[in-house]
Amino acid sequence: EADIYQTPRYLVIGTGKKITLECSQTMGHDKMYWYQQDPGMELHLIHYSYGVNSTEKGDLSSESTVSRIRTEHFPLTLESARPSHTSQYLCASSESEWAPGNEQFFGPGTRLTVL
C-alpha cells in the first residue's frame, strides 16, 4: 500500500545530542516537505525538496538540515538538539506542484522532546 512513514514516532533526548528523523514514502512522489507544528498552532514549512539532490529552506528558520539522496527518503537532522527544538515534526509528499496532484499527503509525525 502506498504510504508515507516516519520514525521514530516519539523521541525524548538530552540537550546536545545529534538526532535524525526519518521519513520515507512509497508513493513515488518527487516532492517532499518537512513541517514543524507546536500544539494548537499552524504548520510551518522548514524544508522542502523537488527531487533527488534538491533541497531548499522553508518559511520558518530552522537549525536542522535535510538530504535527498533517494526519491523515497527525506531525513531531517539536528546536529545538536536544544529544548527550543521540542515540537511535532511532520513529513509530507506530493506528486506535483500543478493540479491535479498538488495535494500533500502527510506522515504520522514525530513528537520530539529535548530535555
Added chain:
Amino acid sequence: EDQVTQSPEALRLQEGESSSLNCSYTVSGLRGLFWYRQDPGKGPEFLFTLYSAGEEKEKERLKATLTKKESFLHITAPKPEDSATYLCAVQAKTSGSRLTFGEGTQLTVNP
C-alpha cells in the same frame, strides 16, 4: 504575503447539529485551497482540494465550497467521530508547491 485565517478557533456541536467552518484567505493568485482533518497526535489527513470560485466538493457529511476570498467547510448532521481539528491551506501560483496553513478549527461533537 499569503495569509490564512480560520474561524472559529473552537466549535462545540451536539450530534446532528449542522454547522460551518470558515477559512478566509489572501493570496497572490490561488492555485489551490486544501482542507485537512487532524486528529490529536497524528498527521493531517487530506480531505479536499478546491481550485476556483464556485467549486464545491463533498465527502460523506462534509461539503467544501470556495469563493474568491473564503472557503467554507459545511458539516451536516455531525457524529462524535467527526471531532478533530480541521485545517485549511492555500497554494499560491507564485510559491511552487509550498502551502500556507491556518491555525485550524477544533471541532468537538458531543453525543
